[in-house]
Amino acid sequence: MIQVNGLTKSYGDFQAVKGISFEALPGEVFALLGRNGAGKTTTIEVLAGFQPADAGQARVLGLDPMKDRRQVRRRTGIMLQEAGFFPDLTVVQTVESWRAFTPAARPAHEALELAGLLDRSATKVRQLSGGEKRRLDLALALLGRPDVLFLDEPTTGMDPEARRNTWEVVRALAAEGTTILLTTHYLDEAQRLATRMAIMDRGEIVASGGMAETLATQAGRVSFELPEGISPQELPLPVTMAGAVATCRAEDPDLAAQRLLSWAAEKGLRLRGLEVRTASLEDLFLEGIGNA
Numbered sequence: 001m002i003q004v005n006g007l008t009k010s011y012g013d014f015q016a017v018k019g020i021s022f023e024a025l026p027g028e029v030f031a032l033l034g035r036n037g038a039g040k041t042t043t044i045e046v047l048a049g050f051q052p053a054d055a056g057q058a059r060v061l062g063l064d065p066m067k068d069r070r071q072v073r074r075r076t077g078i079m080l081q082e083a084g085f086f087p088d089l090t091v092v093q094t095v096e097s098w099r100a101f102t103p104a105a106r107p108a109h110e111a112l113e114l115a116g117l118l119d120r121s122a123t124k125v126r127q128l129s130g131g132e133k134r135r136l137d138l139a140l141a142l143l144g145r146p147d148v149l150f151l152d153e154p155t156t157g158m159d160p161e162a163r164r165n166t167w168e169v170v171r172a173l174a175a176e177g178t179t180i181l182l183t184t185h186y187l188d189e190a191q192r193l194a195t196r197m198a199i200m201d202r203g204e205i206v207a208s209g210g211m212a213e214t215l216a217t218q219a220g221r222v223s224f225e226l227p228e229g230i231s232p233q234e235l236p237l238p239v240t241m242a243g244a245v246a247t248c249r250a251e252d253p254d255l256a257a258q259r260l261l262s263w264a265a266e267k268g269l270r271l272r273g274l275e276v277r278t279a280s281l282e283d284l285f286l287e288g289i290g291n292a
């Protein structure tokens with residue numbers, strides 16, 4: 001549904017995207033992650049046909065987003081970081097005006113209900129909060145029942161309930177077969193929604209793969225306060241120290257915690273503040289950009 005191969009894009013002599021490749025399959029939520037300025041929005045803009053690639057290939061639904069722009073636009077929805085709305089139109093007027101040039105559009109109330117904005121239908125756009133404007137954006141992006149949806153930081157500014165509502169919408173759309181390319185700075189969001197991901201840094205992909213598989217290869221952590229009078233060398237597993245807190249990295253953190261607890265029991269010690277964490281996308285993210 002989305003294929004990117006050796007994609008390169010520069011602004012003047014600044015290379016924002018440096019030969020990246022990835023693909024998203026039908027009904028998949030693919031997360032494109034990376035810190036500010038990594039090149040995520042640029043990649044989406046090329047895929048949406050807003051900008052030409054300098055080199056490499058971008059294909060959406062097997063089509064060239066520049067040459068076949070009209071066909072691609074008809075079957076894709078997009079939610080960019082900055083939306084341009086008319087401030088004096090109401091929410092429902094905004095949706096109705098978009099429906100006028102969206103083929104096979106959903107009824108306005110359906111799009112607004114999906115985006116959790118039905119109760120604000122009569123409100124003027126200028127009176128919406130930041131998070132509500134994101135919801136209006138979402139309603140417009142899914143109006144044309146797109147096969148491919150580009151969501152660039154869709155939940156920024158939303159309250160926790162609205163974020164959860166948006167996740168449900170994304171999951172439901174993916175279950176119906178919509179392919180979704182998502183960028184987000186909320187790594188828990190990516191971890192919950194995406195089946196595969198790529199982490200970009202300074203225009204390059206520094207880590208990529210299936211979400212579950214990639215996290216399964218990452219080490220988890222066990223941390224605790226080092227008991228008084230004990231030196232790190234006496235522990236049964238190697239640790240790194242940060243102040244009084246010892247952290248042990250382990251493929252199976254539950255097993256490591258058991259070993260540490262039985263060692264402590266034998267010695268009559270308590271491991272205060274014990275925390276056992278499986279690998280998170282955040283660890284992978286920080287490691288990926290740290291090694292870049």
Ligand SMILES: Nc1ncnc2c1ncn2[C@@H]1O[C@H](COP(=O)(O)OP(=O)(O)OP(=O)(O)O)[C@@H](O)[C@H]1O
Nearest residue numbers: 011014016034035036037038039040041042043081
């Ligand atoms: N129109 C432009 N002209 C010049 N430089 C640009 C332009 N658009 C983006 N850039 C630069 O290209 C780089 C990549 O920007 P891009 O918006 O793709 O990053 P991003 O990963 O989406 O970042 P963020 O997470 O902050 O949204 C940045 O250094 C940015 O300053």
